[in-house]
Amino acid sequence: MESIALKTADMIAEALLARINAGEFNCGKLPGERALSEAFSTTRITLREALGKLEAQGVIYRELRRGWFIAPPRLIYNPLHHSHFHAMAAEQGRQASTEVISAEQVLAQSDIAAALMLAEGDTVYCIRRLRRIDGRAVLYVEHYLNPRFFPGLLAEDLTRSLTDLYDQRYGIRYGGARFTILPGPLPNVAAPALNVAPGSPGLRITRINRDQQKQVIDCDCEYWRYDALCVDVEA
The missing domain is CATH 1.10.10.10 (Winged helix-like DNA-binding domain superfamily/Winged helix DNA-binding domain)
Structure with missing residues (x-):
């Protein structure tokens, strides 16, 4: 049967x-x-x-x-290119938008503190954003920033590219990054924002960024719908 x-x-x-x-x-x-x-x-x-x-x-x-x-075509993502989300979408003929869910100062938990080379309990900026391609929610991301490099950043327009904001407001450009990419279930915090049930398959990309002086400046925890992204790397 x-x-x-x-x-x-x-x-x-x-x-x-x-x-x-x-x-x-x-x-x-x-x-x-x-x-x-x-x-x-x-x-x-x-x-x-x-x-x-x-x-x-x-x-x-x-x-x-x-x-x-x-399903629309997947967004092509090359981690070696220092292109931001909106530019990456535009280059592929897609329309990107960003919604800020929250932006606040928080105390760094152990994993975030280690990523930012800070002590557990140090104050960091946490920016939570939902990002869409052609109106479809595809990415929930939590940005953790060392506030020493970005005074007053939480008062800025955080729907725009942080890459551009870093450069234009603070004179900081990315000088290197470490990526960790793991498939797995979407956590409770990300799944509802992406219109799927908690535990649905997803892709987590953790990126620790350094500036042009090789100082660690931020850490991004990205949660993608697994059907929205294609990671394509050519060295």
Whole structure:
């Protein structure tokens, strides 16, 4: 019985993929699960398995309480390029936007303190932002900054590029970075902002940045929807 269900899910996934490739859902959104179940004469369980197969391939994506959508092209991300989010999107013909969730001074926990080469409990700036591509939330990021380098920064317009702000306001440019990229479940703090259930697959990128004098100035903790990003590095 299980093998029959799996085969049926495969067949439904193939049929849906053919319809997507033919441009049938040009509005960008799939019909509701009930309508699809009736169209394929199958159960919701089998349908969801078929949808999950296409989701795993990056063909479609799901948003809580909104349904299933055709996945747009992934954003190409080369960590070796010192390009900021908005510029990177524009270079690929995409529209980026940034929403500031919060900006405050906090006490550095042990992992952030170690990344910034500070003592645990030292004061740091914490800026939480949600970033969108073509209106779709794809990245939740927490920026932790050593305030010694950026006096008064929290009063600035933090929807703009921090890269540009560092350079234009403080004369600070990136002089190097360390990246750690790990797949894993999205934490509770990031998942709702990205319109997915906590524990959904995601990609965490931690970046520790140095200035032109090789001093550690900030640490970014990025949480990406796994279906929104392609990391492509050419040295």
